[in-house]
Amino acid sequence: MNPRTRQILEFVLDNLVWFMLVFVLVVFSTFVPNYFQLGIFANIIEASSVLGVMSIGLALVIIAGHMDLSVESVAALSAMAVGILFCSSGIGLGIQLNPQWLMVPVSLLIAVVVGGIIGASNGYLVVRLKMSAFIITLASYIWVRGLVLVISGGRSAQDLAPAIRWFGIQRLLGLPLTAWIAIACFVVFSLIMARTPFGRHLVMIGGNETATFRAGIRVNRNLVIAFMLAGAIAGLAGWLLTIRTSGATANLGVGLLFNAFAAVVIGGVSLKGGVGTLPGVYAGVLLLSAINTAINLMGLPANFTQVIHGLLVLAAVLLDAFKQTIRQRLA
């Protein structure tokens, strides 16, 4: 095999999920009536913003060789905190700030800080107790959702303050600002992972934690930061969720965790840690969203989505194994 073919093949393998996305879009555009429209594509991006943001945090922790099952509940808690404070009906307190726009940074800060605190506590427990992140964050997944039920009393908050709602309504180049926030998050965190020592260290910790410790990298500190970031980003996802639904219900976001896992795995992140990139995860998120949209347009019952997502995750894992064998042959 000459170097050029080899290079092309490597490139295709590295970006396989993007090729899959393009393939799926072409197929749907050809066979699903009304699929090929700018509005539909904008919708795909828009619908994936909450899931996308949440997947970033999950991917960070998985790439570092751990796991965070709590992101969904954390997003719900942040959403509920913002909902209770800034919604005017239901259980909302309808707090008003002057000037109005001040509610935007304040609500955002509250959502991110709530998430960050839970994330940091997850990280601290994982590092200190040296227990499996799976168990620690499973506990958080349960108690944080419980906390949402407790503080809401099972009721919901509606009518989010218009100043915050503005982000879901205002559009730029055909996309609502919430979608741009998700895209900006992907760009920023992709750069952090690929270009900064912190990102590089997370990848290496996921690959061989002992080696990084011996090399003098402060593994524990990096891991706690990764968990904290995952929580904070989940909080941001919760904020977007409140905007999207203009309020918060006790069961907001249920099931998002599994979609986030699907997106991360489809995006090429290995659950063993150390492998995967955030642009790939974004492609995975868009792929899921593209398929959902196709199912909607074809008028299939929404229940099909779950079956298809499950199969897609299986396909992604098989594909990953297949990629490994090809790579080994390349080496």
Next chain:
Amino acid sequence: MSGVQPGMIGAQPGMSDPLLVLDNVAKNYGAIEALKGISFSIGRGEVVALLGDNGAGKSTLVKIIAGGLEPTSGRMLFEGREFLARSPAEAKAAGIETVYQDLSLCTNVDVVANFFMGREITRKVLGVPVLDERAMEQVVQKALASAGTRIPSLRTNVEHLSGGQRQAIELNRFVHFGGKLVLLDEPFAALGVEQTRRGLDMIRQVASQGIGVVIITHIMQQAFQVADRIVVIRQGVVAGDIARNKTSPDAVINMITGETLAGAGPAG
């Protein structure tokens, strides 16, 4: 155990200012005494071969010096000052480099990333440290070329490299970063004859810069080829500490297996 020649510390003739002094360093795992009290010293520019049977406590000792394992008792002096590395980061900051027996590479990233693991070259972009990949790649290229190591592409992930190439990365890493003291725990396990010879040359070259070297090995021939002094550990104590040119492989083997005890002593 206690009372093992504490008076000997730093007393070797011609070694008025030892780089590292171990004074009765012990390590227990519960009731098991891995190290019962180790005392010896390493001078600047000196190559010490640390020999001993499997389970004699060599790797435990290396981990204590390199940070990551705290001794149960005893003390260490590094450059004349009390020294205890609570983490490898602290040891590294003090100038102690370590090459471990089981390779300490991250196979999921490329050669350059491994070479600079934990001390990446960065430049500031808007106040944020950003990896300077080009600068790092140049350094690695130069370091590997001067050591005669051939690796097809510095951007391939280490998982695609052979055992020898991987070990070469680690060896070149310590040669490049230097420091003051280098610990090598069976560094040539995966190397061929020619690469081993080059590795031994590297060690002499590093020592000639005034860096202290401790090399753990099983292969008597290597120890005699490269070391100035030979320290034998048996059952958690120093069973022999002798200049290379004052002993023979047979004598050392006897010390390792215990047929002669400390009689060969640290007379140097």
